[in-house]
Amino acid sequence: DKLHSEKYTSQLLNYDISGAVDFDKGCYTGQEIVARTYYRGTPKKRMFLLKSEKSISPDSSVLQSFEGQEKKPAKIVSYCNTENGNLLLAILDAEAITRKAKFLLSDSVTVPLQVMSLPYLKL
Structure with missing residues (x-):
C-alpha cells in the first residue's frame, strides 16, 4: 500500500x-x-507480532526498554483491534527480543505487550 x-x-x-x-x-x-x-x-531489526490488552490507535508506537535503557519508539506496520485481542506488527530491535525487553504501547504504558510467535521466526 x-x-x-x-x-x-x-x-x-x-x-x-x-x-x-x-x-x-x-x-x-x-x-x-x-x-x-x-x-x-x-x-538488527525485524518485524514481530505483538498482542495488546488495550486498543491500538493509528498514533500508537511501541516503547522498548531493556536493562534500564529506553530505546527509540518502534514503528507499527499494521494493527487489528478485535473482541478476541488486539494484534500489531512492529519493527523491533532484534537484540531487544533476545534480551527479553519490555514492550509497551505508547498510549498505554501500564500494560505490557506480549511477543507472539510467527510460524517462520524462532523466538
Missing part, C-alpha cells in the same frame, strides 16, 4: 525468512543489498 511503499527492506518485513524472496532466481530492485544482508549478516 502507499503508506508503507518503499519504507522497509525485505529483511525488516521478514521476507527473507518467510519464503517471500527467492535467493536462487530472478532479479529485482535492491537485490544486491537484500542478498548481501542475507548471506553475510544478520539484520
